[in-house]
Amino acid sequence: MTVIDSGLWDPRPGWLNTASYGLPPRPAWEALQAVLHDWQVGATSWEPWDESTTRARASFARLVGAEVADVFVGSTVSAAVAPIAAGLPDGSRVLVDDVEFTSNVYPWMVHADRGVEVVAAGTDKFVEAIQPGIDLVAVSAVQSATGTVLDLAAVVAACKEIDALLVIDASQALGWLPLTVAGVDALIAHTYKWLMSPRGATLGYLSPRLQERCRPLQAGWYAGRNVGGSYYGPQMELAPDARRFDQSPAWFSFVGAAPALELIEQIGVETIHAHNLALANEFRAGIGLPPGDSAIVSASIPGAEEAFAAAGVRAAVRGGNLRASFHVYSTQADVQLALEALKGLVKT
DSSP states (O other): OOOOOGGGOOOOTTBOBTTTOOOOOHHHHHHHHHHHHHHHHTOSOSHHHHHHHHHHHHHHHHHHTOOGGGEEEESOHHHHHHHHHHTSOTTOEEEEETTOOGGGTHHHHTTGGGTOEEEEEOGGGTGGGOOTTOOEEEEESBOTTTOOBOOHHHHHHHHHHHTOEEEEEOTTTTTTSOOOOTTOSEEEEESSSTTOOOTTOEEEEEOHHHHHHOOOTTOOGGGBSSGGGOSSSSOOOBOSSGGGGOOOOOHHHHHHHHHHHHHHHHHOHHHHHHHHHHHHHHHHHHTTOOOOSOSEEEEOOTTHHHHHHHHTOBOEEETTEEEEEOOTTOOHHHHHHHHHHTTTTOOO
16 A cells, blocks of 8 residues: 555544545645634735635646646635536536536526526436537536546547537545546536645636636636736726636635645645555455445445444445545554444445
């Protein structure tokens, strides 16, 4: 198993719930504490805090192989998707997975009054459902409920065949699963899960063709070509690139996000991927499942929630199944603690 410096984190044993929220690495935690102190006493203006937004934007671009000019910042996935949904022509058809997290479903469905139709397909039939008549495909790179990893290459090819737009929610993938924006029109990720940042910092890629189709409905001062000159009055000159889709950032969230994303770059997503899968597959073997390709393990184990609670293991239940998730700070000791808690509940 790949050795990663666990001294960068301070988890209590048994944290197997990164799919709900990630734990901050020490550089992110310390940066956040420093700015909170500065805020408390009024030690500085906000501009130094905002430098973290620039750093996080650049780090995200490098992680997904995008140009910085095509990256925007925001607060939530649903808010980031909203301008794309508003830009769809009346009568468009949108395909989603039938277990898709609703942040990538509701923004499309609220346009039903103008004929936008959302249709769903099961995960195992999803690629086959990308057929003529579908105008946009909205799907997660890794499903929150099940941990299923999308065959992104197959989805990209199918969308290209019918010239459908492709919007990827990478919130459950980016940080452990290698991803690029090749063939994708939008790739959006909230950073508070596998990117181990405070909630409130979302980053996204918009392809040039999608930027042309969308109106920056949430434009404010931060979307101006000259941010410092966009505070007052009716003279509007927006940024010419994806930055015109920026929402004014939650400064402290990005202060925590920048060092966390940069640490992921330093360790390497491939390294984290190997680490996470090794632990997830050790856990899968211990509960009688074959090896998988996801850092999220979903299994039906009656009584598991209570057993985990008694043993101090923190995981989640989604769709009636136990959901355990393994990340860079997870250890073999965490796996063994979880398996010990489940003794008598599983047959191997």
